[in-house]
Amino acid sequence: MGTIRILPFAAAIGAGVLALAGCGGSSTDDSGGGDGGEITLTFANADPAETWARVIEGFEELHPDITVKQLNIPYAQYTSTINQRMGAGGDGIDLMVVDAGGAALDWNNRGFLADISDLREDAIAAAVSESMVTAREVDGKLLALAPWTTSQFLYYNTDVLAAAGVEPPSGDPAAPWTYEQLTEAARAVQSAGAAEYPLLFDQWDTYYQLQMMGVSAGGGDGIDADGVVDFSGDGWQRALTWYYGLFEDGLSPRGITNDKNGALFQEGKAAFIISGPWGVSVANAGGINYGVAPAPYFEGGEPATSTDSWAVGISSKSEHLEAAKEFLRYMTIDPTGNAQSAEVAGITPTNTEAFATYVEGVEASAGAATAGFGAILQYQLENNAVHRPAVVGYSVFEPGAGQLFSDIRNGADPAERAAQADEEIGAQIERLR
Amino acid sequence: MYRATATRRKARSTLVAVAMLSPALIALVLMRVVPMISAVSQSFRHVSLATGASEFDGLANYTYLLTDPGFHSVLVVTLVFNLVLNPAIVVLSTALALITAQRLPLVGLWRSMIFVPAAVPGAVVALIWSTALQPDGLVNALLAVVGLPPQPFLTSASQAAFSIGIMVTWGALGYWMIFVIAGLKDIPDALYEAAAIDGAGWWRRLFSITLPLLKRPMAFVLIACTVGSFLLFAPVQILTKGGPNGSTNLIMFDIYNRTYLLGDVGVGQAEVVILMLLLAVIVAVQFRLLREDRS
Numbered sequence: 001m002g003t004i005r006i007l008p009f010a011a012a013i014g015a016g017v018l019a020l021a022g023c024g025g026s027s028t029d030d031s032g033g034g035d036g037g038e039i040t041l042t043f044a045n046a047d048p049a050e051t052w053a054r055v056i057e058g059f060e061e062l063h064p065d066i067t068v069k070q071l072n073i074p075y076a077q078y079t080s081t082i083n084q085r086m087g088a089g090g091d092g093i094d095l096m097v098v099d100a101g102g103a104a105l106d107w108n109n110r111g112f113l114a115d116i117s118d119l120r121e122d123a124i125a126a127a128v129s130e131s132m133v134t135a136r137e138v139d140g141k142l143l144a145l146a147p148w149t150t151s152q153f154l155y156y157n158t159d160v161l162a163a164a165g166v167e168p169p170s171g172d173p174a175a176p177w178t179y180e181q182l183t184e185a186a187r188a189v190q191s192a193g194a195a196e197y198p199l200l201f202d203q204w205d206t207y208y209q210l211q212m213m214g215v216s217a218g219g220g221d222g223i224d225a226d227g228v229v230d231f232s233g234d235g236w237q238r239a240l241t242w243y244y245g246l247f248e249d250g251l252s253p254r255g256i257t258n259d260k261n262g263a264l265f266q267e268g269k270a271a272f273i274i275s276g277p278w279g280v281s282v283a284n285a286g287g288i289n290y291g292v293a294p295a296p297y298f299e300g301g302e303p304a305t306s307t308d309s310w311a312v313g314i315s316s317k318s319e320h321l322e323a324a325k326e327f328l329r330y331m332t333i334d335p336t337g338n339a340q341s342a343e344v345a346g347i348t349p350t351n352t353e354a355f356a357t358y359v360e361g362v363e364a365s366a367g368a369a370t371a372g373f374g375a376i377l378q379y380q381l382e383n384n385a386v387h388r389p390a391v392v393g394y395s396v397f398e399p400g401a402g403q404l405f406s407d408i409r410n411g412a413d414p415a416e417r418a419a420q421a422d423e424e425i426g427a428q429i430e431r432l433r
Numbered sequence: 434m435y436r437a438t439a440t441r442r443k444a445r446s447t448l449v450a451v452a453m454l455s456p457a458l459i460a461l462v463l464m465r466v467v468p469m470i471s472a473v474s475q476s477f478r479h480v481s482l483a484t485g486a487s488e489f490d491g492l493a494n495y496t497y498l499l500t501d502p503g504f505h506s507v508l509v510v511t512l513v514f515n516l517v518l519n520p521a522i523v524v525l526s527t528a529l530a531l532i533t534a535q536r537l538p539l540v541g542l543w544r545s546m547i548f549v550p551a552a553v554p555g556a557v558v559a560l561i562w563s564t565a566l567q568p569d570g571l572v573n574a575l576l577a578v579v580g581l582p583p584q585p586f587l588t589s590a591s592q593a594a595f596s597i598g599i600m601v602t603w604g605a606l607g608y609w610m611i612f613v614i615a616g617l618k619d620i621p622d623a624l625y626e627a628a629a630i631d632g633a634g635w636w637r638r639l640f641s642i643t644l645p646l647l648k649r650p651m652a653f654v655l656i657a658c659t660v661g662s663f664l665l666f667a668p669v670q671i672l673t674k675g676g677p678n679g680s681t682n683l684i685m686f687d688i689y690n691r692t693y694l695l696g697d698v699g700v701g702q703a704e705v706v707i708l709m710l711l712l713a714v715i716v717a718v719q720f721r722l723l724r725e726d727r728s
Contacts, residue, residue, distance in 0.1 A: 076693060077693065079693075079696070080692070080693050080696070080698075083485065083696070087485055087487075106482065106483075106485075109483050109484055109485070110484060110485035196569070253567075253568060253569070254568055254585065254588040255563075255566070255567040255568045255570075255585070255586065255587055255588045256567055257563055257671075257672075392482065392483050393482060395482070395694075395695070395696050396482070396695050396696065396697075399690070399694040399695065400695075402674070403674065403675070403676060406674065406676050406677070407676055407677050407678050409588075410585075410588045410589065410590070410676065410677040410678075411588070411589075411677070412677065412678060417678075424503070428695060428697070429482070431497070431697070432480075432481065432482035432483075432695075432696065432697060433481060433482060433483055
């Protein structure tokens with residue numbers, strides 16, 4: 001008797017496991033089907049849910065018939081998950097964040113992204129710079145809009161520079177220091193023993209951080225439209241040799257991971273750090289005396305500053321194209337929505353009005369230290385921002401470049417290692433065509 | 434009549450057994466068998482980066498891997514790392530088990546202190562050691578105290594794998610020591626008493642009784658530890674990303690790199706299949722050693 005009772009119970013557990021397993025694939029709860037009824041949009045992104053919660057809340061208040069549901073995917077698995085889900089029909093995803101670089105191109109080639117060119121004109125009119133919109137165009141089609149942007153600054157500790165007898169860099173956006181001037185100042189700090197670390201970067205060994213150096217030195221992006229990789233040319237070799245020298249000469253440290261750089265500057269252990277707009281809140285938290293200057297460039301070269309962040313695109317398979325566009329318009333073209341999108345992340349919004357409010361807040365946060373922040377940020381975004389290249393194979397190129405920079409930081413010869421990277425990354429891109 | 438009832442009862446018991454096992458079996462199939470079949474099937478396919486199109490490509494991924502100098506270097510790094518690390522862990526965990534099995538004051542405390550790192554997640558162990566091993570970190574400060582020059586550790590191609598080995602050993606020793614201690618407890622006291630009557634000293638007892646009778650738990654530790662070490666990923670991902678110059682590019686990190694960072698899914702899955710075969714061979718050899726011991 002007892003066994004008979006157990007049987008359906010155990011079978012129910014088995015069925016439960018099957019049902020759970022079956023649930024894994026779909027995430028859209030499309031109650032109503034979108035014919036004038038309730039619409040649920042699924043927004044795939046690689047951030048914690050709270051990052052986007054504020055803008056979703058604001059949008060839902062204005063559109064009570066639309067619900068936005070998030071699909072938060074860990075960053076490391078984001079691209080492969082989108083490739084897999086969209087490749088399998090894209091069921092359930094309406095909007096997705098699109099990384100800077102080749103992601104828009106890759107996903108356009110795979111037919112994942114809807115053409116949103118009808119938003120182009122309004123987006124350009126609302127954006128701080130035109131290039132932050134056009135950087136997401138492929139074959140004349142606009143594929144994504146960026147709610148956030150970034151730039152790079154040279155932050156300096158005024159007390160450390162004073163102790164070393166170094167005149168601080170100018171805050172004039174049009175008159176940045178050269179990398180040569182920066183090296184000289186870092187050497188003076190080193191000789192005076194004024195700080196443990198003369199020069200830090202916010203993100204060692206990343207293409208985002210180093211692209212602007214290669215471009216400024218005349219080396220271009222390091223990859224061309226055909227996927228040919230070139231870190232061996234004169235421009236990149238100049239930039240990489242400079243980078244190599246920083247560690248050889250002890251001006252910058254080896255073995256320190258990226259999570260520690262901001263904290264080291266914040267604690268007054270560094271004279272300079274090249275970092276993004278977020279560097280202000282990091283420095284403020286430390287109570288140090290600091291200043292902000294434009295990012296440096298190579299003597300004889302062009303000023304160049306790394307930029308961009310996530311953009312948001314609409315799935316070509318979305319059944320709610322208009323609702324999705326409405327949400328995208330709200331988070332980018334609408335000043336309120338755009339400000340809400342950047343609020344939790346504390347990142348720079350792209351909309352002119354939201355940008356002005358953001359700059360005002362940042363400048364008010366640290367008095368004289370950040371007085372020139374907004375002018376520098378706006379000048380760099382309008383005049384010398386370099387976007388990551390939208391080329392096939394970018395997803396292979398970026399990690400390969402990261403390994404190259406990391407090895408050079410650890411003492412590999414810049415010329416030899418660059419030649420190796422050119423060959424290996426090029427072959428890998430060719431293989432995946 | 435009686436036989437028919439018995440048969441029915443037996444059939445019902447079988448059904449019950451199957452039903453009770455079904456959750457575990459379904460989980461096993463979904464989480465182990467299906468991914469394995471998927472890995473094998475994808476290892477024969479090529480995915481175009483430009484179009485995302487996937488097509489059958491025969492043995493091309495395996496041919497590419499087996500002729501790729503980069504993969505040869507991954508295999509060499511992984512095998513050398515394991516050849517050094519696993520025997521070291523077995524010897525050290527046995528030594529610690531033997532030491533803490535002596536009548537020492539506060540022995541429970543020592544054992545707990547050795548075991549504690551095993552309870553710390555691998556990612557946390559990596560972060561703690563990354564700070565200690567940075568060029569101006571704790572370890573170099575200690576070296577300076579005893580008059581030794583600072584070492585580059587994770588930033589040097591010749592020391593990075595060794596440094597990761599040290600942190601893995603630190604995290605694993607206490608865990609494996611517990612298995613050896615369990616083996617020690619299984620050795621009958623009568624053997625030691627008999628040996629003592631025969632006048633055997635500590636060393637003689639160690640080599641004639643303790644170590645021969647510890648062979649099985651030590652073999653178990655070697656097998657389990659080998660599998661764990663082949664699948665090592667977190668410290669490499671967090672600390673070195675396979676560098677400097679590929680010196681810590683262990684096979685699990687290379688699989689992750691090819692599959693997720695480079696998007697070369699076919700080759701990544703071919704590498705998974707090669708790893709499975711490699712592990713199967715190594716574990717089979719180690720099981721054979723275990724069986725000989727039983728006979």
